Amino acid sequence: MATRMILGAIRKRSVSTLVIAEHEGGTIKAPSVSAVAAAKSLSDDSSISLLLAGSGPSLHEAASHAASCHPSVSQANPLLTNKFKNPLAEPWAKLVHLVQQSGGYSHIIAASNSFGKNVIPRAAALLDVSPITDVTGISESHTFVRPIYAGNALSTVRYTGANPCVLTIRSTSFPVPQKSVDSKVDQAPISQVDLSTFDEDHDKSRYISHTSQDSERPDLGNARIVITGGRALKSAENFKMIEKLANKLGAAVGATRAAVDAGFVPNDLQVGQTGKIVAPELYMAFGVSGAIQHLAGMRDSKVIVAVNKDADAPIFQVADYGLVGDLFEVIPELLEKLPEKK
Numbered sequence: 001m002a003t004r005m006i007l008g009a010i011r012k013r014s015v016s017t018l019v020i021a022e023h024e025g026g027t028i029k030a031p032s033v034s035a036v037a038a039a040k041s042l043s044d045d046s047s048i049s050l051l052l053a054g055s056g057p058s059l060h061e062a063a064s065h066a067a068s069c070h071p072s073v074s075q076a077n078p079l080l081t082n083k084f085k086n087p088l089a090e091p092w093a094k095l096v097h098l099v100q101q102s103g104g105y106s107h108i109i110a111a112s113n114s115f116g117k118n119v120i121p122r123a124a125a126l127l128d129v130s131p132i133t134d135v136t137g138i139s140e141s142h143t144f145v146r147p148i149y150a151g152n153a154l155s156t157v158r159y160t161g162a163n164p165c166v167l168t169i170r171s172t173s174f175p176v177p178q179k180s181v182d183s184k185v186d187q188a189p190i191s192q193v194d195l196s197t198f199d200e201d202h203d204k205s206r207y208i209s210h211t212s213q214d215s216e217r218p219d220l221g222n223a224r225i226v227i228t229g230g231r232a233l234k235s236a237e238n239f240k241m242i243e244k245l246a247n248k249l250g251a252a253v254g255a256t257r258a259a260v261d262a263g264f265v266p267n268d269l270q271v272g273q274t275g276k277i278v279a280p281e282l283y284m285a286f287g288v289s290g291a292i293q294h295l296a297g298m299r300d301s302k303v304i305v306a307v308n309k310d311a312d313a314p315i316f317q318v319a320d321y322g323l324v325g326d327l328f329e330v331i332p333e334l335l336e337k338l339p340e341k342k
């Protein structure tokens, strides 16, 4: 009995996690803070290190933020390297491999966004382990819940491979209370990654440029309100109604794949199985049929409102509030009646 208890304690203590962290403007991005929250739920006793990279003063600000972005990082070492200015997947995967060799972590976690999905499979291949992707629940350090069949079923999987156990997590399933992100906790020490043995030969990909849209709207993946338009909008010009409504409500804009394919909006606004997964407090869908691939990306939203002129549209099966009507009448009316955002 005593032996079993001691072994249990040793197993618990042996959880040490490397979180692959993204940062912008000197702060750790919210999905990476969710990855820390996921790391924390592996074990009460887990030690958590953040790996971040970049250059200039914002990297140092982000490193300070990394050290205090979540209470559970307070005892850990954020690792810092000023190379990797541009987030290319191949060198990043090599960096993760290098850091794992020296750190011997039991787990490596990244958010399941474009960056994480790009880096993690490459890093897992270099480490010769099989990654577990899109984790939405952690029941113990090697047992995870993940959606299958476009979110229509949940499967519980147990990782039985060698260390490290490599995961991507859905950030919407590991929310971080705003307080804990902002709270001032004792800063964890910041250490520089030793890159002396790093092989710089990674010419399979080359950085060319980075474009980002300057928008005051919240990020689609973390917004409290998302206003989505579908094919029924008919044109990019008409889609501006959705944008106006989003501006009034301080919301992010989403789109169906049909709307993206028709060229109404860029594809980074796509919500669904092959787009972004969102779970806002309020999701409003205008002229969206509710195809299974779209539902896979938004069905966990707290309140779903749908406007569709077809009373039999499948979106009404998941909607909390439905309005059978023409969006070309409903949206102008909403725009007229809603107060301007302060």
Ligand SMILES: Cc1cc2nc3c(=O)[nH]c(=O)nc-3n(C[C@H](O)[C@H](O)[C@H](O)COP(=O)(O)OP(=O)(O)OC[C@H]3O[C@@H](n4cnc5c(N)ncnc54)[C@H](O)[C@@H]3O)c2cc1C
Pocket: 229, 230, 231, 232, 255, 256, 257, 258, 259, 270, 271, 272, 273, 274, 275, 276, 286, 287, 288, 289, 290, 291, 292, 293, 294, 297, 307, 308, 309, 310, 313, 325, 326, 327, 328
């Ligand atoms: C492998 C795969 C992956 C996919 N991934 C995604 C994904 O990630 N995200 C995604 O969205 N889709 C995805 N799709 C596509 C998906 O199957 C649907 O084709 C798509 O979601 C339909 O978009 P929609 O609802 O805008 O268009 P439609 O299905 O054409 O629906 C338009 C709706 O608008 C309504 N409507 C028409 N006019 C009006 C009006 N004036 N007022 C109000 N309502 C009106 C209609 O009644 C209809 O219900 C994927 C498909 C495949 C095969």
